[in-house]
Amino acid sequence: MSVRAAIWGEKAEAIEESLKAVDEDLFRYIRDFAYEEVLARPGLDLKTRELLAITALIALGSPKELATHLEGALRVGATEREVRETILQSALFLGFPRALAAMKLFQKVLKGRGAPHEGEG
Amino acid sequence: MSVRAAIWGEKAEAIEESLKAVDEDLFRYIRDFAYEEVLARPGLDLKTRELLAITALIALGSPKELATHLEGALRVGATEREVRETILQSALFLGFPRALAAMKLFQKVLKGRGAPHEGEG
Amino acid sequence: MSVRAAIWGEKAEAIEESLKAVDEDLFRYIRDFAYEEVLARPGLDLKTRELLAITALIALGSPKELATHLEGALRVGATEREVRETILQSALFLGFPRALAAMKLFQKVLKGRGAPHEGEG
Amino acid sequence: MSVRAAIWGEKAEAIEESLKAVDEDLFRYIRDFAYEEVLARPGLDLKTRELLAITALIALGSPKELATHLEGALRVGATEREVRETILQSALFLGFPRALAAMKLFQKVLKGRGAPHEGEG
Amino acid sequence: MSVRAAIWGEKAEAIEESLKAVDEDLFRYIRDFAYEEVLARPGLDLKTRELLAITALIALGSPKELATHLEGALRVGATEREVRETILQSALFLGFPRALAAMKLFQKVLKGRGAPHEGEG
Amino acid sequence: MSVRAAIWGEKAEAIEESLKAVDEDLFRYIRDFAYEEVLARPGLDLKTRELLAITALIALGSPKELATHLEGALRVGATEREVRETILQSALFLGFPRALAAMKLFQKVLKGRGAPHEGEG
Incomplete structure (x- = not known):
């Protein structure tokens, strides 16, 4: 694949x-x-790569591209908890406003995925 | 610890x-x-946390703090290869100049660690 | 409080x-x-702290969090003029596009506050 | 003028x-x-100045101000191709997410200009 | 003046x-x-303006220009404590690495000012 | 070539x-x-590309990579004046501190090029 x-x-x-x-x-x-x-x-598994991508996109403050990789991280095997930890940690390095905006976006992504009409059930 | x-x-x-x-x-x-x-x-191992820290610090362009976590990543078990992959991937999200500056810094960190007079032998 | x-x-x-x-x-x-x-x-009054927060958020370009502190500055006693001066000055350090986006947002915040149905009258 | x-x-x-x-x-x-x-x-033609403005605004990630100068570049004589090249090149220095967001915005600007009801025909 | x-x-x-x-x-x-x-x-006193400048320069990560305004803040009447509070607060919005780099720089500025051979006695 | x-x-x-x-x-x-x-x-001449690179690198605040492209711009045919205009204009979009740091760096680059022992005479 x-x-x-x-x-x-x-x-x-x-x-x-x-x-x-x-x-x-x-x-x-x-x-x-x-x-x-x-x-x-090779050299780094795809789950770790997606968590790194999330961190970079929180730094950039690019919401659409961040949403793509928040979903992507879940698809390649990251747990909701691991994504939350990645966002929480970003507050230390990139400040609370960026972390908060990312966490709100993740909440939306989670809601979208839960919805059966999204065709992911 | x-x-x-x-x-x-x-x-x-x-x-x-x-x-x-x-x-x-x-x-x-x-x-x-x-x-x-x-x-x-808990919820994310320290090695992954240090790779995330490296990505955030490449985004900030803060060389001293980046050096601390390049060393830190190696100390908590990341291989040289994993750190290189983290830096290489940052080029996609944060641009080549930031990735190149980080890779040069990592080269210095690696040389410093290899030196026995640094007291790490 | x-x-x-x-x-x-x-x-x-x-x-x-x-x-x-x-x-x-x-x-x-x-x-x-x-x-x-x-x-x-202690060591810095809350009004000054909110003007500093506004400057940091103009730098980040985070509109929602900026709106919170534009309102917050007014609540803790900053005048409209002081907020405008803070935004104007940011043009020097962070560029005109960031200052302009912040001033447009402040205009919306001011209109929202003026509206009696916001329950602040 | x-x-x-x-x-x-x-x-x-x-x-x-x-x-x-x-x-x-x-x-x-x-x-x-x-x-x-x-x-x-004088010293730099307006077309080059607008391409430089576009690059700076991709770096800032300010969509409204970027749209103004994407249109502005076309108005002062840049071809669609030159604007696309400017955005493509920004991926090298500022990362793919910023370049992609800018290219999507340019697509919208081009569609808006093509529409006769915009009064530009 | x-x-x-x-x-x-x-x-x-x-x-x-x-x-x-x-x-x-x-x-x-x-x-x-x-x-x-x-x-x-007018509309904002020079001391507040210098604290705002410090915040903007911590966001930019520009050490030379930051040093100029760390000194400038002290010259126009900010206390050492007020400057420290400004830097400490920036950790919340811009992350700890930027705040730490700024505080180290302020330490150097303070030492430079204390030295009688700097001609400031 | x-x-x-x-x-x-x-x-x-x-x-x-x-x-x-x-x-x-x-x-x-x-x-x-x-x-x-x-x-x-093709689609954009190399001189324009280097002026765009300079703008992106002023935004990033990466001095070593910026120096490479300040020299590069001169090598591919930009005049000193065109480079100065590029830096001056960046003050509008990215703030005066970034423009000033870039202009100081360009001054060093120009001095280095003028020196006959640099092998460029």
Whole structure:
């Protein structure tokens, strides 16, 4: 299974279509370099990689991309608790406002996943 | 063993003395809240916590604090490879300049550790 | 009166309920460490502390948390003029785009406060 | 033609009214210092200046101000391709999440411009 | 007394000469716009303005410019305690690493001021 | 000529050796993806690309990488004036402290280039 199939799950096709429509070259770089070259490297398991991605995205303050990897972390095997710990810890390094915004977003992600009409049941 | 003993290793006493001399209250917050409350939480192992700390510090671009946690990651059991993967991945989220600066710093940390006169042999 | 009662005003209960629902531990850290330990320290009056918070949040670019402290500054006695000066000055250090976004947000906060149905009249 | 007339185009009057209503002094600084003093300097053409502005705004992660200059770049003669290249390149320095968010925003800007009811036909 | 005379103190002439040698136009903007227009505005006292500047510079992580305003805050009447409180509070919003780096820098500034050979006695 | 030969000039070999020693994989990504794939794209001339790189690096506050591209901009045909304008403009978007630090660094770069023993005469 490709790394993006693992992280994007049932949304993979929709995300790929959307990225391709935004910019074909950027899509290609994200797919071939970011996901299938760098994130696919051995040496660190995908769950740890997704927790690192969450931390980087809390630092950037990019909510949409953060939501993608909050979901991605759960898909590749992180527990809700591990994601919460990752966000809590970010308060120490990046400040409470960033951690709080991320935790609110995670709450929304969890609610979305719980909803059966999201097709994930 | 306290979390700071694990992360700071043989430098713990020197770091504590130095922090205390800088500001007693900030030292107390770093010791009691950051290290012994938040970083000491169960739910995520200390090695993963240190890799997350490295990512946050690459985002901040804070070289001294980054060096502390690059060493700390190795002390709590991360392999050189795992630290390199953490830094490499940060290029995707935080850009190549930040990743490159962090990798140069890690090279210095590795050289410092290898030196027997550093008292770590 | 607690520091959060002073800063959050009539919204204190709603904010606490909402934070608690997001994450109990993060709520506890924000309440006990951020508000009632650090922001409650003597040595700097609460109005100055809120103007400093506004500056930090303009730097982070976190609109929701910024709105909380724009309101908070007014509640603990800052004048509209003092808040405007704080935002204007941030243009020098953090650039015009951040200052402009903050000033637009402050305009919304002021309109919200003026509305009698907000229950603050 | 003033620099702001060139960058803001047919929206100039609306933007000026809106800025003035937000804060008269900030408006004055943006108009007289930012636009008509610094951006109006010779030594670099306005198209290059707008591509630089786009890069700075991708770094800040400020979507509204970024949209203004994505449009502005097109108005002062940048091609769609040049704007795309500017955004693509930002991935190297500022990371993929920031570049992707900017490219999605540019897609919206392009759609808005194409719409005849926007009064730009 | 000009605002820069108040903030730069006995170093004013040296700083002006150095800025002018770096870039005459940037020097002129810093002198005429940043210091004598914006920082000179009434509506907020200079001590508060310097504490705000310190917060913004901790966010940016710019050590040289931060040192200038740590000294400047003391010159315009902030106590050592007020500066320490400003730095301590920044840990909440901007994270401990930034606050710690700033406090270490302040320690150096305080030592430099205490030294009689610095010509400040 | 490769893009890195154009940007790194007579320092190309030394930079490549140094990067390779830091991390072979990161070096490969920087060489093959960053320089020879993205920066080598047509659609934007190399001089404009280097001015964009300077802006992104001022935003990051990364002095070593910024120095590389300040020199690089001059090598691929930017005039001293164009680089100064790029830095001056960054004050509007990223604040004066970042612009000032960049201008001081550029002054050092210019002095280094002027020195005949640097092997560039």
